[in-house]
Amino acid sequence: MSLTVEDLEKMQQQYPDYRMELVKGNVIVMSPSGYESDEVAATMVSQLYNWVKPRKLGRITASSAGFRLPNSDLRAPDASFVLAERLRRSPKTFAQLAPDLIVEVKSPSDNVEDIRAKIQEFLSLGTKVGILLNPDEQVVEVYNVEKEVIVLHNGDVLTVPELLPGWEVPVSDLWPVEFD
Structure with a gap:
């Protein structure tokens, strides 16, 4: 049986403590991420927010914001950015568009190939x-439509000039600090 977004919304009301996505008519219950991966996601959200907000470039959301995609799936990236001209006001429920930028963070329970497939799905939409x-590897992979994947390591600088001109983050700044 193929479910709809409306079915998912009803399930979400019954189980408000669960994060769920709708993929090809199937509900996926999202487990909590590991501490380290959530810290990395929080760092990325803050890096994006601190650049985007003062420049009024658009909207930044974290992993609980759902997007109702053109293929009727409901997905929630770990972080996302939508240009201001595409989303003038924050919707009360789900944004009905594909974000301009998504960020996925590998957690201990994730399969990296599944994450890459999710990113490719967003790009196709x-x-x-x-x-x-x-x-785990302290590696960043940047995917653009119809371009080769860019792989960055510590010592490199992450940029997204096509969406965030001037924004730069050293890759090593994305990983959790170790306190002595």
């Missing part, structure tokens, strides 16, 4: 840039 942050 209108997202311009997808970023995969892999804290």
